[in-house]
Amino acid sequence: MEDEIIQCKKSLRKKMLEIRRSLSEDIKASESKTIYQNIINSDYYRNSNLIMAYVSLKDEVQTLSLMKTVINDGKKLCIPFVCDRSGIMIAAYIEDLSDLVIGEFGILAPDSNKLRIVDPKKIELILLPGVAFDYAGHRLGMGLGFYDRFLSKAISAKLVALAFSCQVVSDVPSEAHDYVMDYIVTKDCITDCRAGKI
Template sequence: MGKEKQREEMKNWLSGLSKKQYDLKSQKIHQALFSSAEWKKAQIVGVTVSRVPEVDTIPIIEQAWLEKKLIAVPKCQPKDKSMEFFILKAFDELETVYFGLREPDPTRTSHCEKSALDLILVPGLVFDKKGYRIGFGGGYYDRFLTDYNGTTVSLAFEEQVKEELEHETFDIPVSKIMTDETTYDFTVGE
């Protein structure tokens, strides 16, 4: 099954989640993340501002601020499909861009170097048990992660994790996937 078909199937499944299921599953994922060594070690966390039906990242951003961590949010450049992160200190530093995405306003936030990011929470729609993912189709993260040496974790509902996905040579797997049921760790044996 091709990536586009898998994207559409997952979007359909996600749109069928009730608000109660979505909230409960997101909360379980938050608990897994907050108790992880990756979270505890990280001082600067890269994360997108989610939109339903992605795992809710607003509580993650708020928890980071409570713990005096820095939050860096990506800003995408559609012309060359590149991405940069900016330090977000308040939600009013966000602007709404294409497709209703909320990204940092570069005139109100400061740039964060890739090497400064301790942990990046990598979004996606469908994942496999090897750490590969199908994103939303822009390829921004695969480009950004090519020379990133920090930790990558994806947050997903268990139903988003499949046995195996077709992947390209340029696809970069994440280190871990945390779901509402378990954590898949791909760093074992490294």
């Protein structure tokens, strides 16, 4: 059964990555802008002082404006930092986007020589990327398990997924170790995964 779920995940991941990567720049920019507005106007954003966000890849919901706003609003911002290829991920504070450098994986990350590590238990809000989501809050990531391992320590955080409309599907296969999102934010709505659309 477990092998079957893993194969279903691989198949869905391949399909959804193709769809996400085929989106035009205009669609990605437009949807990202509306998602940004939905987040900064939400109660869970207003009520959080320590926020973890991801540095977006070019085919993900864009987070540059969001990270700037977190800093400008006087909140504390932390960013994922992958320690090595064994799958260990930590969170590190940044005070300005200029603190980010090109990391080991070719994407912007906190400078490994200046890391200020965050206690995951103190993070109040985590904004997550993903490949696919369903309205029950199941998330399909890239399959490396970085977030699942990290989230086991972030016991107080609200988990909020950022998704293009095309990334929300009827059902995402899940396993016992997979974390369920509290909210999914698209351009069309904010879904409270425990209670339905709001």
